Amino acid sequence: MASADQASSNLVLDPVDSSDSNELNPNPYCLKSGDNPGSILVTELLIGRINYPSWSRVMVIALTAKNKIEFINGVIGKPEANSPLYKAWTLANTMVLSWIYNSVNKNIKSSVMYNETTRQNNLLVSDYFTNFKTLTDELMNCDPLPECSCGAMRILTEKFEKDCVMKFLMGLNENYAAIRTQVLMAEPMPDLNKVYSMVLHEEMQKNISSSSSSEIEAAALYSNVSAKPNSGNRYGNRKERPICSHCGI
Incomplete structure (x- = not known):
């Protein structure tokens, strides 16, 4: 799965600016002036398993039209908190969650929430x-x-x-x-x-x-420390006296 930083390396970081998106390379992080968390993208609300296939299809179409499908298909993942994309991702992802939440029947909203x-x-x-x-x-x-x-x-x-x-x-x-x-x-x-x-x-x-x-x-570390000469012993760091190779003294 592509990371958020990799997927958006060529995208601008201002999430609410319609001018930063172009027709050839639209910015999925961009929120248009008409985007509203209270909007309902589809007329058919999800009521459970019985209508999930049809609801899912129209929801995918709606999110694709909004250029936000990558937030649910795994292309754009959650960036690290210190990433310059984190704020833009949070705003756009929250908007997508709101749209999905508004498209679900009230009886199962808690499970989605x-x-x-x-x-x-x-x-x-x-x-x-x-x-x-x-x-x-x-x-x-x-x-x-x-x-x-x-x-x-x-x-x-x-x-x-x-x-x-x-x-x-x-x-x-x-x-x-x-x-x-x-x-x-x-x-x-x-x-x-x-x-x-x-x-x-x-x-x-x-x-x-x-x-x-x-x-x-921990045991290995203790063993290594214990094996070292005690620096407090006056003989611990004593070097051997050199011996003359001629007379042996």
């Missing part, structure tokens, strides 16, 4: 799982699976559980890439609680390994 908490970031695995499970349960309450007495209900439930596992894995930090791959290759795929236990165990192993490495490094 707190979407960032479904990523681990600096959280412990247990805290990340708690946040993830809370939002998943809230989404299920707002948009429950249809009631059905036939076998299709079991298929829908299994698909929902599999989607939850996938989203949980994708929200983990990159240092859990190995356990993520292990779960994705498992057949059948374990359920969410089992995956949580596996990731929690991996976190414990990482902590133990890190602690052991620190102890070994």
Whole structure:
């Protein structure tokens, strides 16, 4: 994925200036005078799985027309806080989030509003799982699976559980890439609680390994210091007397 600095190395940094954008190389960070966080870009509001495909298509078209599609397709990522692009990114990204939020039915807005908490970031695995499970349960309450007495209900439930596992894995930090791959290759795929236990165990192993490495490094440092002559000993730094090669004295 391209970084924000790489993707925008040739772009100006003023985010609210319609004159800084040209027709051949429009600046995605630029906010036009008509851009408003209260605007609704699409007439069809997202109400859940039932209309997501059609809603997603018109939303992509609308954001492309606004020259903001790169904020959601991964081309423009979040820059470092000390980057000259950080302020421009924050303004433009917030505008995009507002447009998406305004295009979602009120019953599921809370899940969209707190979407960032479904990523681990600096959280412990247990805290990340708690946040993830809370939002998943809230989404299920707002948009429950249809009631059905036939076998299709079991298929829908299994698909929902599999989607939850996938989203949980994708929200983990990159240092859990190995356990993520292990779960994705498992057949059948374990359920969410089992995956949580596996990731929690991996976190414990990482902590133990890190602690052991620190102890070994400390012991090695102590050993090196202890092996050095004591500078307080008057004989510690005494040099051997030179011996004459002729008489041996």
